[in-house]
Amino acid sequence: MIQIFENTQQLTEAAAALFIDTAKEAIAKNNKFTVALTGGSSPIALHNLLASADYQQMIDWKKVYVFWGDERWVPFEDDRSNTKMAFETLLNHVPIPEENIYNMYSETASPEAYATQYEADIKKVVGEDGVFDLILLGMGDDGHTASLFPHTAILAEDKKWVDAYYLEPQSMYRITLTAPLINKAKNIAVLTFGDKKTDALYEVLEGERNPQEYPSQLLAPSHGKLVFMTDQAAAKRLKKSY
Numbered sequence: 001m002i003q004i005f006e007n008t009q010q011l012t013e014a015a016a017a018l019f020i021d022t023a024k025e026a027i028a029k030n031n032k033f034t035v036a037l038t039g040g041s042s043p044i045a046l047h048n049l050l051a052s053a054d055y056q057q058m059i060d061w062k063k064v065y066v067f068w069g070d071e072r073w074v075p076f077e078d079d080r081s082n083t084k085m086a087f088e089t090l091l092n093h094v095p096i097p098e099e100n101i102y103n104m105y106s107e108t109a110s111p112e113a114y115a116t117q118y119e120a121d122i123k124k125v126v127g128e129d130g131v132f133d134l135i136l137l138g139m140g141d142d143g144h145t146a147s148l149f150p151h152t153a154i155l156a157e158d159k160k161w162v163d164a165y166y167l168e169p170q171s172m173y174r175i176t177l178t179a180p181l182i183n184k185a186k187n188i189a190v191l192t193f194g195d196k197k198t199d200a201l202y203e204v205l206e207g208e209r210n211p212q213e214y215p216s217q218l219l220a221p222s223h224g225k226l227v228f229m230t231d232q233a234a235a236k237r238l239k240k241s242y
């Protein structure tokens with residue numbers, strides 16, 4: 001599904017409503033809400049809104065379990081860290097127990113070893129089926145999502161739920177949920193807006209099928225719901241009516 005909003009304020013409010021509604025439903029049903037946060041800049045407005053007094057009181061944060069969709073393998077204090085961004089914009093401002101937060105970076109383990117540990121944590125907290133209640137994603141201007149970058153071996157990964165690899169163009173390790181795990185989720189929301197995403201969004205949604213070039217085309221939930229939450233600027237090349 002594609003939702004095209006007039007502006008990013010409306011998109012942010014809709015994303016917050018999705019987060020809150022999904023959380024309430026999951027907590028009512030399973031007494032917990034499992035969510036994977038996205039990195040990048042797209043979720044910052046959403047985080048700030050969820051952290052605001054009016055919004056944060058709508059969620060029972062003691063029952064929220066936070067993972068990440070991907071992380072740059074850099075120290076927590078590094079400005080490129082998705083963990084740092086999430087704490088600064090959301091997690092430091094809501095009453096979520098520290099033990100409910102599963103950082104996707106370790107100061108001691110290797111990226112590969114930690115990926116194995118992270119998968120075990122997902123099995124323990126999310127469940128043996130690995131079905132997250134909500135996975136938030138962004139999309140790069142090259143069509144990548146999480147750390148599923150074009151023409152990387154991880155795009156073909158069909159068994160592991162989490163993996164780490166050295167991303168040459170960025171000269172850094174990345175750790176990421178894989179497409180098979182992401183596609184298990186009950187809800188996947190891709191927050192992608194702004195002029196820079198116009199061409200990638202068109203190619204992902206209406207271009208030739210070419211997931212090696214546009215990895216966001218791998219998003220195809222087996223049982224859950226997928227929504228691209230976008231704005232007029234990013235959607236301006238889309239021809240179909242949504």
Ligand SMILES: O=C(O)[C@H](O)[C@@H](O)[C@H](O)[C@H](O)COP(=O)(O)O
Binds near residue numbers: 039040041043144
């Ligand atoms: O670690 C990351 O970089 C992200 O998880 C990545 O997948 C991000 O969502 C896109 O690159 C979009 O980034 P922006 O939101 O900054 O445009």
